[in-house]
Amino acid sequence: MNEMYSLGLSIHSVVALATLGVIFMNLFLLISNNDLKQYKRLHSIVLWPLTFSVLGIVIFTGITMMAAKHLDFSLSNIIMILITIIYIVLEAKRVKSLKYLSDTKEHAFNAYKPMARTILQIEFILILILSLGMWFL
Numbered sequence: 001m002n003e004m005y006s007l008g009l010s011i012h013s014v015v016a017l018a019t020l021g022v023i024f025m026n027l028f029l030l031i032s033n034n035d036l037k038q039y040k041r042l043h044s045i046v047l048w049p050l051t052f053s054v055l056g057i058v059i060f061t062g063i064t065m066m067a068a069k070h071l072d073f074s075l076s077n078i079i080m081i082l083i084t085i086i087y088i089v090l091e092a093k094r095v096k097s098l099k100y101l102s103d104t105k106e107h108a109f110n111a112y113k114p115m116a117r118t119i120l121q122i123e124f125i126l127i128l129i130l131s132l133g134m135w136f137l
Helices: 002-032 036-068 075-099 108-136
Strands: none
Touching: 002 036, 002 108, 036 075, 036 108, 075 108
C-alpha cells in the first residue's frame, strides 16, 4: 500500500510540473502568435486538449491519493482543491472568451491578449506556489 501511495505522489508531483510546462507553453504561444485564426486552430487542436488532459491527470491522482488516505482532509489538501477550482474557472473564462472572439474584427486578438496573458500568469503563479508547497512542505 505504501508503494502505491508513493508512486501516486510521484506521478502527482511530476504532472504538477507538467502543468507548469503546459501553462508556460500556452503563454509562449499566445505572446508569439499574431494570427487569430491560426492561434484558435492551434488552441483547439493542441493546447486545449493538452491543458485539460494534464489537469485531469492531476485531479485523478489527487483523488486516488485522497482515497488511499481515507479522505483525510488536511489544510494542504483543501488549498490544493481550492486552487484547482480557481484554475478551472480561470481556464474556462479564457477559453470561452477566445471561442467568442470575432475573426472578422481587426484588433480583436490584440484586445484578447492582455486578458489571456494575465490569466495565464495568475495560473502559473498559483500552480508554482502550490507545487513548491507540495515539494518543500
